[in-house]
Amino acid sequence: MKKYIIVFFFSVLTLSIWAVDKPNVVVTTTIIADITQQIAGDKITITSLVPVGGDPHLYEPIPQDAIVISKANLILKNGLTLEGWLNEFIENSGTKATRITVTEGIESIQSSTYANSPDPHAWMDAENGIIYAENIKNALVELDENNAEYYQANFEKYKEKLIEAEVFIKNLIDSIPIERRVLITSHDAFQYYGRKYGLKLESILGTSTDAEAQTSDINRLYSVIKKSGVPAIFIESTINPQTIKQIAKDTKVKIGGKLYADSLGEPESKGGTYIGMLVTNTQSIANALRGITNEASEETASKDNSSPTNWVFITIIAVLLIGGAGFMFKKMSN
Ligand SMILES: [Zn+2]
Structure with missing residues (x-):
């Protein structure tokens, strides 16, 4: 009831x-x-x-x-x-x-x-x-x-x-060497970010995505990359990355990551909230411009290295336990 x-x-x-x-x-x-x-x-x-x-x-x-x-x-x-x-x-x-x-x-x-x-x-x-x-x-x-x-x-x-x-x-943007504080992206979405946190901005397109990339824009970026010596340029989550990838290849700089500009990421992703988007963008920008793009992968690698050590440790314990149990059993049956 x-x-x-x-x-x-x-x-x-x-x-x-x-x-x-x-x-x-x-x-x-x-x-x-x-x-x-x-x-x-x-x-x-x-x-x-x-x-x-x-x-x-x-x-x-x-x-x-x-x-x-x-x-x-x-x-x-x-x-x-x-x-x-x-x-x-x-x-x-x-x-x-x-x-x-x-x-x-x-x-x-x-x-x-x-x-x-x-x-x-x-x-x-x-x-x-x-x-x-x-x-x-x-x-x-x-x-x-x-x-x-x-x-x-x-x-x-x-x-x-x-x-x-x-x-x-x-604080994170301040950690980038001054001459490297240049942010190169697909479209001009980061002017407010640059004005506030002290980054120089360059992009292929203007403030809207409603345009085609011109050869003159691309040539301008080539010379900016050469002059500033930036180690990385960035793709955006809502824009076709093809042109940026081509520019990176031609100028031998890295893709510093995918930035969220006009949309959040999927709800469970790091860029899934407004604050998450700003923080994740800043981490990508700071890591790439400081030249430590592989920080995350190094972290993963060191974690991977620790796991074989763990397995060796677990195996030794298991052998000792089984051995000990076998010894006790033998003693008891005697
Ligand atoms: Zn936009």
Whole structure:
């Protein structure tokens, strides 16, 4: 009887959890999705239009997105010209959701390629991340006042973590010899990062991925690599690495790793959260530019070396135990 009561109790509980309608927040990128998740906890349903690994510059909405947008209570976008595809799509959907630009209040960098066009990659600076988080927190409080204290408390905790990440990044970049602080990537996603942490930036494409690489851009990179003597250049998780790989081959420098720029990595990966993305990028950049790209593999190798030693040790113990047992058995049977 007791068992049936427990089952009944949990069924009612599950049904009541399902029955509670959480507010729907639709965001444009995986980066905004994670920051929102950190503050919203389990109080909000969050959907990102651009999926993990997607390119937010070139995204083409799918029919399912129209349904998602029509059910939204709040839409959070990056702005600064990132989501050129979004406005018309929102207008056509007829949604009544509040729209918030989460970069409001950030001092933007102007694109060097396009006139009057701000660089959208403001999330690359962890201090800007705090402004993202604060704007998102304010939007959530406005949307769901009953949980205002909960959102405020989560924001405070998250802000502390972002401040820690900021210090970590600064210290690690400071460990790279000054002349090697040159970051060469596929597209110009790291201007905010470079301005903040003191790296010179060079890329094949401009601030958007919406262009073809020109021979003049590639030649410019050849001369930068030669002049600076950087030991490594970098590919990005959302961009075809072919051109960067070719440049690395031609100039005999290493690929310093895959950087997360416009999307987080898969949820379980190191770059699966916003802070994880900044930290992992910085570790890859610092290791490669300091010329210790094989640090990780050396670590693995030393672990591998220790395992045969362990096996020898285990075998000796086993032989001693069996021998001892055999000796005892012999003695007892005598
Ligand atoms: Zn980008």
